[in-house]
Amino acid sequence: MQTLNGTALAKKIKSVLAIEIEYLVNKYRRSPKLCIIMAGDDPANSSYVKSKKKSCNEIGILCDLNILPYATSQQELLTLIDSLNQNTEVDGILVQLPLPKHIDQNVVLQSIDYKKDVDGLHPMNTGLLNSSTDALIPCTPKGILSLLKAEGVSITGKHCVIIGRSNLVGKPMAQLMLRENASVTVCHSKTRDLPYLTRQGEILIIAIGHPNLVNAEMLKEGAVVIDVGINSVEGKLVGDIYNSIDVNNIEKKAAAISPVPGGVGPMTIASLLENVVEIYKKRMCD
């Protein structure tokens, strides 16, 4: 069984970007800049945003972290986003999700200038992705596609089954796989006979957010399995399928699997860095 090594590929992408950024900064006399906004102090989210900032800084991207109190009002958040939209030194804006319950996530995401929408969640970018044109692509699906391609997984004509229909992963992943000429099935919590569908997946992408829902019985022999889950079980990091109860049988049946940690996680960050540089280059050439 092949292990799809996201850590190694992300490292390679970062070193190539670092060289490109050094060249661009020399040419344009300004560093690319990302602003991350987070409201509240959820420990998992705090650790994600800190690792995003660290990765930016490692390759020459400036990164401002705006950590706001949980009680921040929607209006305060919109005012901050408006000032970042206007700020010519800011290339990318990322609002870490989820937001506090009293804030309407859609209103906030739609207030971001879509040209600075590094997460690809603005309706303009989702629309552009759906019409197969130039769009900023959400980081996790973009990273998964890069990993599949780099590991030599062919996609054209394959049946790709995705479990999860979130705006962050499932829906944009489906669009990307369609664009790559796969046949796509999207499953979710209301899907009837999930095992029947997962057994057809030559590429199976699991983005559920809790472990042990998928076992070896539910896999097609020789499937390529992408595990998007990050779950903490008794203090240990496990995926939705990787290191789950049935992992030994899963490893016997699958042709390839992305591990947790070290699979999709580092690729999400690498794609974020790529998106910041893509926006910066567009803005400098406009």
Ligand code: GUN
């Ligand atoms: N929360 C968990 N993953 C993500 C992500 O990729 N982007 C944003 N904005 N929030 C997240």
